[in-house]
Amino acid sequence: MPALLARAVPWLFVAAFLAFVAAFMLAPMVTVLVQAVWGDHGPTLAYVRQLGEYRYATAFANSLILSAAAAAVGVVGGGLLAYALLRPGAPGWLRSAMTSFSAVAANFAGVPLAFAFISTLGTLGLLTAQLKRLGIDIYGLGFSLYSLGGLTLTYAYFQVPLMLIIITPALRGLRAEWRDAAENLGATVWQYWWRVGLPVLWPSLLAAFVLLFGNAFSAYATPYALTAGNIQLVPTEISNVLSGNVMESPQLGAALAAGMIVVMTAVLLVYWLAARKAARWRR
Amino acid sequence: MSARLGPVAVLAIVLGIVFFLTPLIVTFAFSLWEGGDRYGFAAYRSLVGDPDLWASLLLSLRLAAETMLLGMVLLVPSMIFVHLKAPGLKPLFEFIAALPFVVPAIALVAGLSALYTGPAWLIGTPNYLVIPYFFLALPYAYRAIDVGLSAIDVRTLTDAAHSLGAGWGQVFRLVLLPNLSTALLGATLLTLTIVMGEFTFASVLLFKTFAVYINDTGSSKVTEAAALSLLSFVITWAAMLGVLLTGRNTTDLGGTH
Amino acid sequence: MAVVALQAIRKSFGGRPVLAGIDIALAQGELVSLLGPSGCGKTTLLRILAGFERPDAGTVRLDGRDITALAANRRNMGMVFQSYSLFPNLDATDNVRFGPRVRGVPRAEQSRRAEHLLELVGLGGHRHKFPHQLSGGQQQRVALARALAVQPDVLLLDEPLSALDAKVRAQLRSEIRRIQRETGVTTVFVTHDQEEALSISDRVAVMNEGRMLQVASPAAIYREPADAFVARFIGAGAVLSGRADGPAVRVGAVALPAAAAAGHPAGTAVELFLRPEHVRLDPAATPPSGALAAEIRELTFFGSLTRVRLALDGIADSEAWADVASDRADGFQPGLRVWASWDAAAPRVLARV
Numbered sequence: 105m106p107a108l109l110a111r112a113v114p115w116l117f118v119a120a121f122l123a124f125v126a127a128f129m130l131a132p133m134v135t136v137l138v139q140a141v142w143g144d145h146g147p148t149l150a151y152v153r154q155l156g157e158y159r160y161a162t163a164f165a166n167s168l169i170l171s172a173a174a175a176a177v178g179v180v181g182g183g184l185l186a187y188a189l190l191r192p193g194a195p196g197w198l199r200s201a202m203t204s205f206s207a208v209a210a211n212f213a214g215v216p217l218a219f220a221f222i223s224t225l226g227t228l229g230l231l232t233a234q235l236k237r238l239g240i241d242i243y244g245l246g247f248s249l250y251s252l253g254g255l256t257l258t259y260a261y262f263q264v265p266l267m268l269i270i271i272t273p274a275l276r277g278l279r280a281e282w283r284d285a286a287e288n289l290g291a292t293v294w295q296y297w298w299r300v301g302l303p304v305l306w307p308s309l310l311a312a313f314v315l316l317f318g319n320a321f322s323a324y325a326t327p328y329a330l331t332a333g334n335i336q337l338v339p340t341e342i343s344n345v346l347s348g349n350v351m352e353s354p355q356l357g358a359a360l361a362a363g364m365i366v367v368m369t370a371v372l373l374v375y376w377l378a379a380r381k382a383a384r385w386r387r
Numbered sequence: 388m389s390a391r392l393g394p395v396a397v398l399a400i401v402l403g404i405v406f407f408l409t410p411l412i413v414t415f416a417f418s419l420w421e422g423g424d425r426y427g428f429a430a431y432r433s434l435v436g437d438p439d440l441w442a443s444l445l446l447s448l449r450l451a452a453e454t455m456l457l458g459m460v461l462l463v464p465s466m467i468f469v470h471l472k473a474p475g476l477k478p479l480f481e482f483i484a485a486l487p488f489v490v491p492a493i494a495l496v497a498g499l500s501a502l503y504t505g506p507a508w509l510i511g512t513p514n515y516l517v518i519p520y521f522f523l524a525l526p527y528a529y530r531a532i533d534v535g536l537s538a539i540d541v542r543t544l545t546d547a548a549h550s551l552g553a554g555w556g557q558v559f560r561l562v563l564l565p566n567l568s569t570a571l572l573g574a575t576l577l578t579l580t581i582v583m584g585e586f587t588f589a590s591v592l593l594f595k596t597f598a599v600y601i602n603d604t605g606s607s608k609v610t611e612a613a614a615l616s617l618l619s620f621v622i623t624w625a626a627m628l629g630v631l632l633t634g635r636n637t638t639d640l641g642g643t644h
Numbered sequence: 645m646a647v648v649a650l651q652a653i654r655k656s657f658g659g660r661p662v663l664a665g666i667d668i669a670l671a672q673g674e675l676v677s678l679l680g681p682s683g684c685g686k687t688t689l690l691r692i693l694a695g696f697e698r699p700d701a702g703t704v705r706l707d708g709r710d711i712t713a714l715a716a717n718r719r720n721m722g723m724v725f726q727s728y729s730l731f732p733n734l735d736a737t738d739n740v741r742f743g744p745r746v747r748g749v750p751r752a753e754q755s756r757r758a759e760h761l762l763e764l765v766g767l768g769g770h771r772h773k774f775p776h777q778l779s780g781g782q783q784q785r786v787a788l789a790r791a792l793a794v795q796p797d798v799l800l801l802d803e804p805l806s807a808l809d810a811k812v813r814a815q816l817r818s819e820i821r822r823i824q825r826e827t828g829v830t831t832v833f834v835t836h837d838q839e840e841a842l843s844i845s846d847r848v849a850v851m852n853e854g855r856m857l858q859v860a861s862p863a864a865i866y867r868e869p870a871d872a873f874v875a876r877f878i879g880a881g882a883v884l885s886g887r888a889d890g891p892a893v894r895v896g897a898v899a900l901p902a903a904a905a906a907g908h909p910a911g912t913a914v915e916l917f918l919r920p921e922h923v924r925l926d927p928a929a930t931p932p933s934g935a936l937a938a939e940i941r942e943l944t945f946f947g948s949l950t951r952v953r954l955a956l957d958g959i960a961d962s963e964a965w966a967d968v969a970s971d972r973a974d975g976f977q978p979g980l981r982v983w984a985s986w987d988a989a990a991p992r993v994l995a996r997v
Contacts, residue, residue, distance in 0.1 A: 124461055185403040188397070188399040212620055214584050214585075219613060220411070347591060365491075
């Protein structure tokens, strides 16, 4: 029955895709969630409790702080930069140069990025050395590339461009008429931003923050290459368990991974609720 | 319409340019350092002569090609069919495309290695990486293809081709793929940059891809590491230039970190 | 006494002059339209009045006070924009309250004004709708209420109707006029639509290429255009170039009756403007006295009127129009020979530039 076969073929493709997702995405995800609460002798909360140990609690705290800070830096820095580039006075060539550079920089991350920053601002970095020659010892002043602050600075290199890319359409959506109307009605620039500009942008800013948060939260290569495990972060702790660097059962790795999934789910849930409220005026 | 930039805007732009350019320029200068006061291309020469570089680069390129192929077979046809025949499934697809965001790469590795301990032909070769890479690229590829599908009238094109006697295979080959070529190229190049830079899976699963090679080399030889960082930046740049030149579609250009 | 006065306003953008010395004054409660083709400078003039642009030279006065250098948010002028100017995140009430709120008007007073003004523009039942839930016409009503909520010295309307459907446009136009009369607010209305300008204004200011060509009542603008541009721009009609010849304009061998031509020295180049409502058509075989032979080229039906396009014999490529009551146009069809005539006092004759 070739006709029947012809009609079945599309569904075979869809079924193949769904099966692939089920086998290699959903199943591993469920495995992680189950393993986190399943010991050698049945269900147990031992591994989840282990997450409360100092080392792992620190890892979660560090990951959350770093992701929030890197997202905040990205949102503010990228937002301001995008806004500045969209002002009528900004030269057009600079705008397009920055946009295409951002497309590259947003994808330039991981090990190469870490090395670039080590070459620049590491203890032996060229910029560190030059500044020292000028009498500014940045490490003596408390800066360290291998700290949460240093990681935030490094993450900013892909977070700011990513923000620039995702917020530009929303900024373009701010109509000049709104600004003129506000000014005409007697509002100052700040009153305009407070009462109109920011509320209109709010849903987009929220979405951008969540995207940047997730982007930083799951980053593994950059902190791995940069800090070599000096700073506990959840992804590096998982990899320590998986690669057997620490003598811990695989279930602990699963519990850590499950913790990440729970955090990201919670973040998305909060986002979803907040976005619904913030975008009330849209629909 | 005052054509002047305010001080805040000027400051933001200047700081942005300084922040973006400094690491690149300094890293380039660093890569030329040959110890003491000598500068030159020694690091680059030593890299070009390293067979491991070429092996890892080729492996990453091969994996990128395989990931793109998998996407072409698994993702593109089912997305088109859902677009055409079962729009009710679209929310499910959207959900799946967002999953990799909820399940970080390292968590997926944990799950995969807990779940699959065999067979050796699957997990014992670097080709195993294609599976997680597919999911890594999924959100970006999905977005690019979705934009492409929304931009053309797939239904009319398909109906027209069918009415002229074409079968599904011919519809795909002769009508849909050529019309989606821009979107597909965009998705392909995004996949390329993501796979070329991917470190998490390869490092945990112990395969020596390009990113792993950079890490291994960089831990011992600092100037080579700087040179490799720039090389990797140039590769990303080339791929993104491709995306920007081919795709006037509004793809989200984000990557994995 | 003039409430608003613009004196010798000049402005150029990038070396290109947009306004070349504009003078205009508005009396209290007056509605003046700035009318002209796009690019004539009317919007720039309005933006200078609002304070969004600074003139290169000249002064803006409000009640005799020089406000040229005053920032837009310190002037007390309510502006309605072409479209999409409502704040999308605020509902109708909050949009109207925006002005009083940022000026520190007490809350109760804000609400009172919003309620009153939304009622005035006929949107009492839509107070809590967001802009995207309102039609284009309703949005512009809210914008009008919002502009009035600051109790402006001058109301500025920047083509507020041009983005709307024809029907809504006509309706809102007369409502704007009603509200303007009720509130007695001095108003500047920018438009490129002559019908709009003529129907709504106390006075119309016709602009072209950065100059003010004529400021007068709608009737005067229509009947006695001050120059060839105004005559062409306002209303329909024939424009025929010839030379003054006593009480006629001579085009080739044909003499067109026009008493006003006598005011020009014989032989000077002039243009004759003839409105369609002044032209009479007669299909009879014998010519009425002073009539010209013509041929009907095209008929356009406008309901009660039918507009007839004519070619006058002896004048190559000539076009003239005549409005005929539709019930008397039954026998007319393209190709029919007719006699065209008009009162010699009707045409306007202006020196050709």
